[in-house]
Each structure stands twice: as C-alpha cells, then as structure tokens.
Amino acid sequence: MVEVHGRRQVLRAAAVTGVAAAVGGTAALAGPVAAAAGEDTAAAGGRKRRIGVLVYDRMTLLDAIGPAEVLSRLPGHSVSLIGRRRGDVRGDTRHGAVVADYRIDEVDHLDILLVPGGSGRGATAVVEHEPTMRWIRHIDARSTWTTSVCTGSLILAYAGLLQGHRATTYWSAKDELNAKGAVYVPERFVRSGKYVTAAGVSAGIDMGLYLSALLADDTTAKAVQLALEYDPQPPFDTGSPDKAGPELQQLAMRLLLQSQH
Amino acid sequence: MVEVHGRRQVLRAAAVTGVAAAVGGTAALAGPVAAAAGEDTAAAGGRKRRIGVLVYDRMTLLDAIGPAEVLSRLPGHSVSLIGRRRGDVRGDTRHGAVVADYRIDEVDHLDILLVPGGSGRGATAVVEHEPTMRWIRHIDARSTWTTSVCTGSLILAYAGLLQGHRATTYWSAKDELNAKGAVYVPERFVRSGKYVTAAGVSAGIDMGLYLSALLADDTTAKAVQLALEYDPQPPFDTGSPDKAGPELQQLAMRLLLQSQH
Numbered sequence: 384m385v386e387v388h389g390r391r392q393v394l395r396a397a398a399v400t401g402v403a404a405a406v407g408g409t410a411a412l413a414g415p416v417a418a419a420a421g422e423d424t425a426a427a428g429g430r431k432r433r434i435g436v437l438v439y440d441r442m443t444l445l446d447a448i449g450p451a452e453v454l455s456r457l458p459g460h461s462v463s464l465i466g467r468r469r470g471d472v473r474g475d476t477r478h479g480a481v482v483a484d485y486r487i488d489e490v491d492h493l494d495i496l497l498v499p500g501g502s503g504r505g506a507t508a509v510v511e512h513e514p515t516m517r518w519i520r521h522i523d524a525r526s527t528w529t530t531s532v533c534t535g536s537l538i539l540a541y542a543g544l545l546q547g548h549r550a551t552t553y554w555s556a557k558d559e560l561n562a563k564g565a566v567y568v569p570e571r572f573v574r575s576g577k578y579v580t581a582a583g584v585s586a587g588i589d590m591g592l593y594l595s596a597l598l599a600d601d602t603t604a605k606a607v608q609l610a611l612e613y614d615p616q617p618p619f620d621t622g623s624p625d626k627a628g629p630e631l632q633q634l635a636m637r638l639l640l641q642s643q644h
Numbered sequence: 645m646v647e648v649h650g651r652r653q654v655l656r657a658a659a660v661t662g663v664a665a666a667v668g669g670t671a672a673l674a675g676p677v678a679a680a681a682g683e684d685t686a687a688a689g690g691r692k693r694r695i696g697v698l699v700y701d702r703m704t705l706l707d708a709i710g711p712a713e714v715l716s717r718l719p720g721h722s723v724s725l726i727g728r729r730r731g732d733v734r735g736d737t738r739h740g741a742v743v744a745d746y747r748i749d750e751v752d753h754l755d756i757l758l759v760p761g762g763s764g765r766g767a768t769a770v771v772e773h774e775p776t777m778r779w780i781r782h783i784d785a786r787s788t789w790t791t792s793v794c795t796g797s798l799i800l801a802y803a804g805l806l807q808g809h810r811a812t813t814y815w816s817a818k819d820e821l822n823a824k825g826a827v828y829v830p831e832r833f834v835r836s837g838k839y840v841t842a843a844g845v846s847a848g849i850d851m852g853l854y855l856s857a858l859l860a861d862d863t864t865a866k867a868v869q870l871a872l873e874y875d876p877q878p879p880f881d882t883g884s885p886d887k888a889g890p891e892l893q894q895l896a897m898r899l900l901l902q903s904q905h
Contacts, residue, residue, distance in 0.1 A: 436740075445713035445872065448740065452706035452845070455737040456903045462739035471743050476716040478723035479697075479709065482732050482741035533873070554873055571877040583873025584713070588846065593879045605882040606895035611706065612794070612815055612844025614883030615876035616832040618854045621866040622875030634867035642717045 432527075432598065434462045435493040437519070437535075438483050441505025441643070444474040445584050446532040447481065450497060453591030456607045457599055465490050467515060475502035475643045487518040495594070496522045499587070500533025500553060502643040510541045520544070528577050530594065532587035536580040540565050548575040553583040554624045555636065585622075588613065693788075693859065695723045696754040698780070698796075699744050702766025702904070705735040706845050707793040708742065711758060714852030717868045718860055726751050728776060736763035736904045748779040756855070757783045760848070761794025761814060763904040771802045781805070789838050791855065793848035797841040801826050809836040814844040815885045816897065846883075849874065 434454050436447050447464065455462045466472050466483030473480040498519065500506065509515050519542045523529045531539050536552040539545050540563035550565040550573055557567040572581040572590040579597075581590035592613070595604035621627040627635070695715050697708050708725065716723045727733050727744025734741040759780065761767065770776050780803045784790045792800050797813040800806050801824035811826040811834055818828040833842040833851040840858075842851035853874070856865035882888040888896070 443713070444709050448705050448709040451740055452704070455735075455739040456899045458899070458902060462737070464740050474716075476723070478716040479712055479725050480743035480745070481709075482743060484741070554870075571875070582875075585849065585872050585874040585876065589876065589878050596879065601880070602892070602895065603899070605880045605888065606892045606899055608878060608880050608882045609815075609885065609888040609892050610896040610900050611846050612883060613846040613876075613878055614832070614843075614887065615846065615850060615874075615878070617850050617869060617874055617876070618857065619862070619866045619869050621869045622873055624870065626875065627866065627870040631863070631867045631870050634863065635871040638717045638719070638864070638867055639871050641719060 431459055431461045432494040433492070434460055434495040434497065435465045435485075435490060435522070436462065436497045436499065437487070437509075437515075438464045438466045438472040438481055438499070439501065439505060439509050439515070440473055441475040441508070442472070442499050442501035443533060443584055444479055444481060446499030446501070446535065446587050447497070449585060449587040450530075450532060450581075450591035450594070452611060453588060453595060453607055454495075454497075454598075456610055457595055457603065460495075460598060463490070467512070475505055477644045487515060490518075490522070493522050493526055495528045495530065495598070496526050497587075498529075498531040498535035498538050500531070500535045500537075500584070502639075504643070506534050506538055509538050516542050526577065528579055528594065528597070530579040530581070530590065532581045532590065533583045536560060536565070537563065539578070539580070545575075545578060545580075548578050549573050550575060550578065550580040551582045551586075552580065555632075692720055692722045693755040694753070695721055695756040695758065696726045696746075696751060696783070697723065697758045697760065698748070698770075698776070699725045699727045699733040699742055699760070700762065700766060700770050700776070701734055702736040702769070703733070703760050703762035704794060704845055705740055705742060707760030707762070707796065707848050708758070710846060710848040711791075711793060711842075711852035711855070713872060714849060714856060714868055715756075715859075717871055718856055718864065721756075721859060724751070728773070736766055738905045748776060751779075751783070754783050754787055756789045756791065756859070757787050759790075759792040759796035759799050761792070761796045761798075761845070763900075765904070767795050767799055770799050777803050787838065789840055789855065789858070791840040791842070791851065793842045793851065794844045797821060797826070798824065800839070800841070806836075806839060806841075809839050810834050811836060811839065811841040812843045812847075813841065816893075 451462050464483050465485045469483050471480045472483050533553045534556050536550050545565035549568045552560045560567045571586050581587050592604050595607050712723050725744050726746045730744050732741045733744050794814045795817050797811050806826035810829045813821045821828045832847050842848050853865050856868050
C-alpha cells in the first residue's frame with residue numbers, strides 16, 4: 384500500500400490533471416514502469432502469444448468482452464476480435480456492438496481460441512456457416528487452448544471438438560451439449576484436455592482468470608483480478624438455476640427472449 | 645425447472661438445430677413469449693426509458709459492456725453507446741473496440757447516464773474536452789440517475805456533479821476523487837441522491853443489478869442475474885486492495901500501465 388501510494392504521488396505530480404494520475408498511463412511514465420513489469424511472465428522467445436476471440440452477429444457481448452478484458456492485461460499476449468467480416472458486430476440485444484479487427488480468413492493461427500455464446504439465432508448462424516466451422520476446426524488443430532463461454536461450447540461441440548470431453552455451457556443448454564457428445568458438468572468453468580469451457584455469460588470472467596494462471600502464473604492472475612477490481616458483491620444471490628428456483632428461471636428465459644432480436 | 649424444461653422441449657422441437665434451442669430466440673417463438681414477459685415492469689406510458697453509456701477512446705471496455713449487458717435485459721429500457729463521433733471507440737488496451745451508435749450532439753435527453761472509466765490518458769481527454777463535459781452536465785440536469793464505473797466517477801467529479809456526495813471509484817483513485825469534492829467510500833457501489841457510482845471495472849456488473857432493481861424491481865433484477873448466470877466464483881480472492889496486499893497492488897498497477905496505450 385505504501386509503495387503504491389508512493390507511486391501515485393509521483394504520477395500525480397507528473398500528470399496534467401488529477402484524472403491522469405488515477406490509473407497511471409501518462410506517456411512519459413509508461414515506458415520505464417512497463418519495462419520493469421512482468422517480463423518474466425511473457426511468452427518465451429519474444430513472440431506474443433495470440434489470443435483470438437471469434438465475434439459474430441447476435442453474440443452476447445459480455446461473453447466476449449469479459450474474458451478479453453482479463454486476458455488483455457497479460458504480459459506477452461495479444462487479444463484480437465475476429466469475425467466473418469471486419470467491422471461492426473452487433474450483440475444479441477442490438478443495444479451495442481463491438482468491432483472485428485480481423486476476418487477469419489486473415490487468421491491462420493492462434494495460440495488460444497475463445498468462442499463466446501449468443502442467442503439461439505446467433506449461435507445457429509455460426510453452426511450453419513461452414514467456412515466459420517472449418518476455421519474453428521483449423522485453428523483448434525494447432526491451438527494450445529480452445530475455450531468457450533456460455534453457448535460457445537455448443538458451437539465447439541457442433542464442430543466435433545468436445546466428443547467425450549467434460550464441459551459446461553449456459554445452464555439451460557446442458558441437454559443440447561450432452562446431445563452433441565460432450566459430458567455436461569455443472570461447474571463455473573471446466574478444463575478437459577486443452578478445452579476450457581465456461582458457464583453462462585459472466586462466467587467468462589472467472590475463466591479468464593483461470594486461463595491467466597495457465598498462461599502466465601498464479602501471481603499474475605491474482606494481480607489481474609485486482610487490476611479489474613474483481614471482488615464480486617452482487618446485491619442478490621440468484622446467479623445459478625438452483626439458487627434462483629423455477630419461477631426466476633422462467634422469468635430469466637422470458638427476459639432473454641424479449642431482449643434478443 | 646419442470647416448466648422451463650417443458651419450454652425447452654418446445655423450442656427444441658421448433659428449432660432448426662439444437663443450438664437454436666439453447667437460449668431460445670427463434671423468430672417465430674420470440675413473439676408470444678415476449679408478449680407475456682415483464683410488461684408490468686416496463687416504463688409507464690409506453691415510452692422506453694433511455695439508458696446512455698458515454699464511450700470514449702481509451703476507456704476500459706468492461707466498464708461499459710458489463711453494466712450495458714445487465715441493463716439491456718430490462719423490459720421497457722433501451723441502452724445506447726454514445727460517443728464524440730459515431731463508430732469505433734477503442735479501449736485502453738487497443739485489443740478491442742466497441743461502436744458508438746450516436747454522437748453526443750444527437751442526444752439531448754437520457755433517463756440514465758452511465759460514464760465508464762478508462763486509462764489516465766483516456767479519462768483526461770474527456771475532462772479536457774469541454775463539449776463532452778458540457779454534455780454530461782446537460783444530460784445530468786434532467787436525468788433520473790447519473791452513474792459511473794471505475795474512474796468514470798472522476799469524470800463526474802470534474803464536471804462538478806459530486807460535490808459533497810458519497811461516491812466510490814477505482815481503488816487507486818480515491819485521493820483524486822476526494823480532491824475533487826466527493827467523499828470516497830470504499831464500497832462496491834454507492835448511491836447518494838441520484839448519483840450511483842461503482843468501484844473498479846467489474847463493479848459495474850454489480851451496480852447494473854442494483855440499478856435494475858431501482859429501474860424495475862427486485863424480482864426482475866434477480867432474474868437478470870440468472871439470465872447472465874452471474875454466480876461469481878473467481879479462482880482467487882484478490883479482487884480488493886486489502887485482500888491483495890501491497891505486492892499485488894504494485895504488480896496490478898504495473899500490468900495496467902503495461903497494457904494501456
């Protein structure tokens with residue numbers, strides 16, 4: 384605490400305004416501090432390990448941005464959003480969009496693939512788009528880790544990648560996951576071989592921290608958790624179907640259907 | 645559970661593929677189900693209440709997308725991302741971008757304003773852009789709720805809106821918040837009058853659920869929590885500075901400086 388505050392004092396003195404001091408990042412200061420940070424956890428050989436997030440229309444934005452935010456703080460790794468086309472990719476509620484910076488046909492290799500979930504229409508469109516499914520299988524063939532959030536695991540299962548693997552998915556999608564050859568496990572995130580699957584939507588943040596420990600080390604992952612101040616304190620305790628009970632389960636499904644387009 | 649599974653069976657039978665059943669949302673089915681959902685929680689008079697998220701270069705993407713994801717599930721509300729210009733708005737790590745669908749000069753009124761945090765350079769650029777600061781004050785003058793995540797509260801404070809208000813911010817920014825006239829409180833989210841401020845980055849999700857209860861009701865907020873399967877189980881317990889201790893605090897600041905651009 385003392386040393387951090389000491390650094391804050393330096394940053395504040397150097398910053399144009401108080402705001403600039405808040406999370407650091409003035410250009411003049413970023414250099415030397417960055418040079419001291421986390422070099423021992425970077426990928427060997429100087430090449431950044433590449434993390435790619437498949438983004439697609441009607442995906443659930445938080446499925447992608449949650450773990451992307453976590454993983455983008457790791458030294459020695461880059462994170463890219465990759466879509467069928469470059470440009471806007473609208474989420475399943477139409478209320479927001481992210482930007483695909485690369486097309487799938489521009490990306491031949493990823494160290495880590497992450498497939499987010501989406502609405503039924505969104506995920507179905509991916510499964511029915513043979514070039515995307517071929518790309519997923521191609522990337523998976525050489526990836527170190529292939530991962531998913533929410534119904535993204537159904538997409539991996541449809542690609543034939545989760546046969547016989549323990550895996551998880553959105554709570555209402557477990558039967559579909561089992562039907563495609565995976566073995567559903569009701570956990571927050573599940574590792575089976577090189578496949579790491581997360582439960583619904585927000586579970587991608589938890590999985591992102593788990594992956595951070597795999598990709599770097601526990602200390603770095605713990606620091607990333609603090610960097611994102613991930614000390615969850617939801618005002619209710621209804622985040623799993625068992626805790627919520629049948630009436631909230633019904634209402635949750637209705638809210639999803641109503642909010643999706 | 646039984647009724648939800650019953651509905652899943654219907655969806656599955658109707659869907660083109662199993663994926664379509666997973667989170668519902670086939671066009672044919674969305675209509676009647678949506679009609680039954682949550683109409684009693686919608687805003688009175690048929691007008692949707694408008695939630696606007698200010699997005700800006702070098703903001704922290706999860707600050708915006710976390711609560712936007714939560715709030716986009718509320719019946720009777722719309723969520724928009726609003727920037728200085730329409731189009732791509734890159735986050736503080738350059739690894740991803742979201743899309744501003746509206747310019748600030750196109751938006752004269754919001755029921756709820758949400759200001760995310762960002763890197764020091766990002767937040768400073770907002771504070772130094774007088775048209776944006778004028779817009780924040782203008783929107784705030786008629787908003788029902790004015791809210792922030794992370795260092796977004798510093799932007800509100802620089803706009804002069806938090807004088808004497810209890811408020812929170814990113815853990816390392818508390819001195820700056822106090823210096824601008826607010827009274828820092830080390831809580832996950834803080835309400836003072838019509839101002840609701842959240843702690844760092846991921847705290848926006850918790851605040852989003854709290855706002856959901858204010859805007860709709862507890863039952864709806866609880867169902868949204870399940871809809872996003874927000875049952876947090878981080879693999880570590882280092883999400884607050886006190887839990888993390890001084891060494892992880894230093895490393896977290898270094899990772900932030902290193903990852904920002």
